[in-house]
Amino acid sequence: MSSTYKIIKYLIDIGPVIIMPGLLLFIGFFSTKNVLKNLKNCLYIFLGMVGVSLLLTIFTNFFNPLINTILINSLKDYEIIDTGWMLTEIISLSSPILLYIILAVISLNLLMLFFRFTRTINIDLWSYWSFLLAGSIIYIIVEVQWISILIAVITAAITFTLSDIYAHHIETYYGIKGISNTQAHIICWAPLSNIVNAVLNKIPFIKRVHLFYDEIQYKLGFFSEPMVFGLFVGFVIGLITRYRTLMLNIGPDFLYACSSGLKLSIIMILLPRFVNLL
Template structure:
């Protein structure tokens, strides 16, 4: 556990260069080339994390002001994904899930059951979260670990299935996204998009970022869209003029800088992808391998960020009127761009379709977050989580986005009754 914790504490900015350098050497690169590629990827991740920090640090106060100003009162507090991750890492099954995850991925690669080599070790907390939910539901560690293993297998297969979409839409060859709370919704997003194809009127609307830029000129450029959307959110938060301007410029900066940070990361990743392809082709002709990364590498797309920003007020409205919802969206409103990725990709960046699909997804996310709140609260108490004053029950919008873990959780719950 101390070894695992030491590695995790390094964070992706340091952890990724180490992993990529080791992989590069294993795939036959010179150590200098492998180290350069690894360091470049680390720099790319550092840049992405800085921009995500800019996004979250500016959006969080605005979303909290919106919650306060709109007078929403619901009894389950959205404590955010960082708390869900820290609670997961505080459970007893952490070392076992890491060992199981690495073993499963290695065996599946060796037997050609997956093409994804998941190097996103930090987000193993998703698999731990699944196991912990089931373990606390059943009071059985073994069943919890089986749930984690099933989640790992399913997510790897979904990452394989969606990799061609990632390559085509985000221009990222050789990359897959085994990121549980995002890729879990890929089939849902693809299915909804197929339904929208058959609805007269909607199926004729093409409102992607390229079309917007052609029709509106400078006002359709990503930086200007960020400026407008940031100002809109500031207005809904009832900010003063000065605060609205600051938020608008910072959202403009996010839209402008993020794609450049992703390009830096890809500069380091492409040599590894090429070396991996050559290494595999020599030993296993025809076999393909994807590098499994955090979904953070794709949220810089203008359509993803735009859809995420538009969904902030819509999510608050849904939370207020959705029957059965008890979750007060709060901390995780700022990370909605992550949760809408697989609404955007199947629609090929069509903002109208993306918002429609995201709205449907968010309804389910809120209900899932509400349903698992009881077990999530027990987990939090067991690891001595400090509850916010006046809060007795917690969950998070991100936890509600863990669709595959939730399905496994409900199946186990069904067999218990």
């Protein structure tokens, strides 16, 4: 199991920026005759993922000073910290049933495809961590392998089914055909949105409200542009971050707020363009 852990850990350390374009390039050699077009598309995907990864890192670092300011000035003591992916990586990849869950989910996907219970072929290696996390947590609680693997498989089955159901929403909204979402922590929330929408449609004064992005953008005009919105929000965040010393160092702190606005404005401009490359 240690060798399996090392292999999977190595693939994760390489990251999706390299693995996903490489995997799609490999599959493209068998699914298309136009090798050069396949190579060009994979390069676009690579550039898009690099750009998105860099911008998300900048975006996360942008909010760190604000979060630190909130923590310092809060009257509460925060004893529990959400470390995000780092902790779930340790839980998922250190599980003794790691290999069994991966093999079980792959087998399930193939069986569901064979019996036409799904049309989703899960080539997203990173979506497996959701199934691994579910099975690993159950194993920590009950310490029974078959129950833990069963929970992971059930999670995967629900995910693949919902991926098929909501694939047309992705096609309609983004204009991308033949794509579904196999991230359990994302797609499994989709039915809740339908329930919330159904409840809102039962409320008389709310069900008549029709809000569309194009209409809002038209009414707000100049202020609806992502660049302007990012500039304004970033400027406000910059002022909040430096509010303690604002009156003492109004010049430097004002410039800091302006630079914060420019940073967020740049992120708001570039992020959609890199996403379009995907």
